[in-house]
Amino acid sequence: MRNNLSTGETSRDLPEEVSRFAEAWRVFKKNTPAVWGLVIFIAFFIVAVAGWFLTTGETPVLDPAKVRLSEKLLRPLSPVNTDMVEPGDRPVFGIYLLGTDDLGRDVFARMMQGAWVSLTVGFVAVGISVVIGIILGGVAGYYGRARIKFMHVLCFIAFFASMILLASGRKEPALDLFVTSLLLATVSAVYHYLAARGGAGPRPLDFLFFDTFSVDTLIMRFVDIMLCFPSFFLILTIVALLPPNIYNIMIVIGLTSWMGTTRFVRAEFLSLREQDFVSAAKALGLSDISIIFRHMMPNAIAPVLVSATIGIATAILTEAGLSFLGFGVPPPHATWGNILAGGERFIFDAPWLMYIPGFSILTVVLSFNLFGEGLRDAMNPKLRKR
Amino acid sequence: MFSFTVRSFFQKAVTLFFISIISFLVVYLAPGKPSQIDPLNPRFTPEDLVRYRKEFNLDKPLHVQYYLYYKNLFTGQLKSWKDNRPVMGKIRERVMNSLWLFIVGTLITWSLSFPVGISAALRRGAFFDRFSTFLAYVLISIPGFFFAYILIQLVVKVFNVPVIGMYTFGMAQADIIYRVMDRIWHMVLPSILMALGGIALLSRYVRAQMLEIIHQDYIRTARAKGLSADAVYYKHGFRNALLPFITMFGLILPGLIGGSVIIESIFAWPGIGRMAFEAILARDYPVILTINFISAVLVLAGTFISDLLYMVADPRIRL
Numbered sequence: 001m002r003n004n005l006s007t008g009e010t011s012r013d014l015p016e017e018v019s020r021f022a023e024a025w026r027v028f029k030k031n032t033p034a035v036w037g038l039v040i041f042i043a044f045f046i047v048a049v050a051g052w053f054l055t056t057g058e059t060p061v062l063d064p065a066k067v068r069l070s071e072k073l074l075r076p077l078s079p080v081n082t083d084m085v086e087p088g089d090r091p092v093f094g095i096y097l098l099g100t101d102d103l104g105r106d107v108f109a110r111m112m113q114g115a116w117v118s119l120t121v122g123f124v125a126v127g128i129s130v131v132i133g134i135i136l137g138g139v140a141g142y143y144g145r146a147r148i149k150f151m152h153v154l155c156f157i158a159f160f161a162s163m164i165l166l167a168s169g170r171k172e173p174a175l176d177l178f179v180t181s182l183l184l185a186t187v188s189a190v191y192h193y194l195a196a197r198g199g200a201g202p203r204p205l206d207f208l209f210f211d212t213f214s215v216d217t218l219i220m221r222f223v224d225i226m227l228c229f230p231s232f233f234l235i236l237t238i239v240a241l242l243p244p245n246i247y248n249i250m251i252v253i254g255l256t257s258w259m260g261t262t263r264f265v266r267a268e269f270l271s272l273r274e275q276d277f278v279s280a281a282k283a284l285g286l287s288d289i290s291i292i293f294r295h296m297m298p299n300a301i302a303p304v305l306v307s308a309t310i311g312i313a314t315a316i317l318t319e320a321g322l323s324f325l326g327f328g329v330p331p332p333h334a335t336w337g338n339i340l341a342g343g344e345r346f347i348f349d350a351p352w353l354m355y356i357p358g359f360s361i362l363t364v365v366l367s368f369n370l371f372g373e374g375l376r377d378a379m380n381p382k383l384r385k386r
Numbered sequence: 387m388f389s390f391t392v393r394s395f396f397q398k399a400v401t402l403f404f405i406s407i408i409s410f411l412v413v414y415l416a417p418g419k420p421s422q423i424d425p426l427n428p429r430f431t432p433e434d435l436v437r438y439r440k441e442f443n444l445d446k447p448l449h450v451q452y453y454l455y456y457k458n459l460f461t462g463q464l465k466s467w468k469d470n471r472p473v474m475g476k477i478r479e480r481v482m483n484s485l486w487l488f489i490v491g492t493l494i495t496w497s498l499s500f501p502v503g504i505s506a507a508l509r510r511g512a513f514f515d516r517f518s519t520f521l522a523y524v525l526i527s528i529p530g531f532f533f534a535y536i537l538i539q540l541v542v543k544v545f546n547v548p549v550i551g552m553y554t555f556g557m558a559q560a561d562i563i564y565r566v567m568d569r570i571w572h573m574v575l576p577s578i579l580m581a582l583g584g585i586a587l588l589s590r591y592v593r594a595q596m597l598e599i600i601h602q603d604y605i606r607t608a609r610a611k612g613l614s615a616d617a618v619y620y621k622h623g624f625r626n627a628l629l630p631f632i633t634m635f636g637l638i639l640p641g642l643i644g645g646s647v648i649i650e651s652i653f654a655w656p657g658i659g660r661m662a663f664e665a666i667l668a669r670d671y672p673v674i675l676t677i678n679f680i681s682a683v684l685v686l687a688g689t690f691i692s693d694l695l696y697m698v699a700d701p702r703i704r705l
Binding site: 033056059164167170221224225227228229233236237238240242243300313314317320321324325326335337340341344347348351354358361362364367368369373 | 400401402404408409411412413415416417427447471513520523524526527528529530531532535536539577640645647648651662663666667668674677678681682685686
């Protein structure tokens with residue numbers, strides 16, 4: 001008995017240690033649609049990067065913005081008309097692979113550029129929402145039990161009100177409130193400094209530092225509030241009121257879609273917080289930042305990855321919907337969404353203008369969704385060992 | 387039960403208060419002023435601008451505007467900036483139109499999802515299961531308006547019926563039966579399109595729920611005592627699988643406003659979603675805010691109803 005436990009003898013009896021990644025991959029590769037999703041995902045990534053290289057620069061190989069009015073609405077694979085088009089304006093290989101649109105622009109070049117822009121919109125939007133989600137969810141899960149002091153609430157309200165007054169153009173009271181909030185912040189900093197140095201016992205101003213609600217309540221109520229907004233309508237409202245700009249769209253989509261990630265991360269953190277390895281890390285004297293990011297986050301990241309993958313798909317669809325309503329990424333940039341929306345007027349004359357971007361979006365979004373679901377199954381511990 | 391109701395009302399009122407503040411700030415602090423909506427209009431003189439700002443309280447400080455807006459909303463005096471008609475009246479009119487689509491769409495969703503989901507679960511891994519799963523993913527991955535145009539092309543070419551709008555212009559004098567058919571044809575495509583996303587999600591959910599149920603012990607018992615497959619699955623299985631869906635009755639409420647902006651725009655359906663879109667274009671803040679407020683109320687009411695239903699349906703739940 002003792003021998004068995006002590007030396008390398010036992011390692012052969014125990015099942016071989018499999019890394020989490022290998023285990024997930026084993027489950028994942030059995031899921032054929034998900035594997036196809038991954039393949040298309042990678043292919044799309046390569047196309048998008050290639051699209052970025054081929055369509056930018058002084059003299060791009062594929063010029064998505066070149067207008068050739070004599071070459072309107074040509075079918076896919078139609079050759080360029082060499083009598084009308086200057087040699088410098090001709091598409092590569094002298095052929096319009098995917099036809100031309102109503103301004104005679106090469107749809108292939110626009111699709112290549114659009115792949116990159118759509119990918120960027122998806123990744124940046126999801127990046128923003130994941131960062132917000134991880135921070136808020138992590139704070140709610142890890143520090144959730146901490147209570148916010150009344151003074152801090154006061155301080156925040158003063159600061160927030162001053163910002164609003166500033167934005168509405170009333171500078172005088174805004175300044176007053178801002179100074180007040182700074183003053184309150186200083187007072188509470190001094191209070192906490194003294195509290196940390198001095199021992200127990202009552203201090204002046206204690207009546208201003210009673211506990212109110214917990215950090216967890218604050219963050220999760222905010223999540224509830226954000227979930228009450230109809231998301232597409234909210235995005236549409238903000239995007240329509242802001243000046244048209246590709247960055248605004250990414251930011252707005254990101255800022256309105258972090259709630260799911262926050263909930264996942266919080267739920268994972270609530271269960272991880274009670275586990276022994278976290279207590280061990282605390283006992284070793286590691287800093288909170290190190291515990292959260294080095295030790296807890298890797299264990300909580302699986303559902304975040306899944307929801308991020310599906311989030312990219314949703315962001316691409318949202319951008320297409322906004323483009324359709326006329327509030328998508330504005331012109332010089334082509335996205336699959338606005339090529340599709342622009343092709344809508346030629347539905348009977350030039351159906352390829354709709355079908356090419358439409359089926360491209362469908363394929364890519366479908367592959368992201370299938371890949372995401374496969375990932376979810378692969379990382380689900382219930383489905384392992386089957 | 388009573389204490390739950392009171393607590394829940396209090397919480398939801400607080401949530402609603404913050405929602406009202408946030409949506410007000412989002413709309414009012416956005417760059418661009420509603421009074422500048424038409425700067426090139428020669429009839430819009432600076433004096434008019436001042437009058438406009440005064441009329442709609444735009445010259446007052448922000449918190450006063452907030453107070454006045456919600457006071458007007460609750461006393462029913464809120465007027466649209468665009469045509470000076472009462473906002474609630476406009477919304478009521480449009481909601482009645484959307485309601486048709488919503489009801490038909492919901493009926494389609496619920497009556498299709500359950501058979502599809504249950505069959506998929508009972509034939510797990512078979513062709514039907516894999517096919518319906520794949521189809522569900524296709525439906526949630528396709529851009530709604532792209533699919534709408536494919537369907538429009540198809541229906542217009544094959545059946546040769548008009549599909550845009552709520553009814554064909556000039557049909558008012560026609561026989562009642564033609565009018566009814568006309569209305570039905572106009573409603574088919576938009577309500578199917580509104581239902582599709584729901585079918586995809588709900589049927590997946592039904593399938594997952596059913597799969598979980600048929601691995602339970604009491605199903606094995608039912609099978610062991612020799613009941614027919616139908617009795618096992620529909621009497622013992624399905625009843626228990628139904629539980630979570632009772633709660634979803636509450637959660638479909640917000641779909642009345644949320645899911646219809648694009649579909650109603652394509653089909654020129656004079657519903658609430660299209661009105662929201664028009665209000666955004668015209669910077670008609672009272673209408674935007676009111677629609678936002680109503681949909682937040684619908685979300686909160688929906689969660690409340692689903693909590694209550696869950697409590698009624700499942701005696702194990704005590705809130």
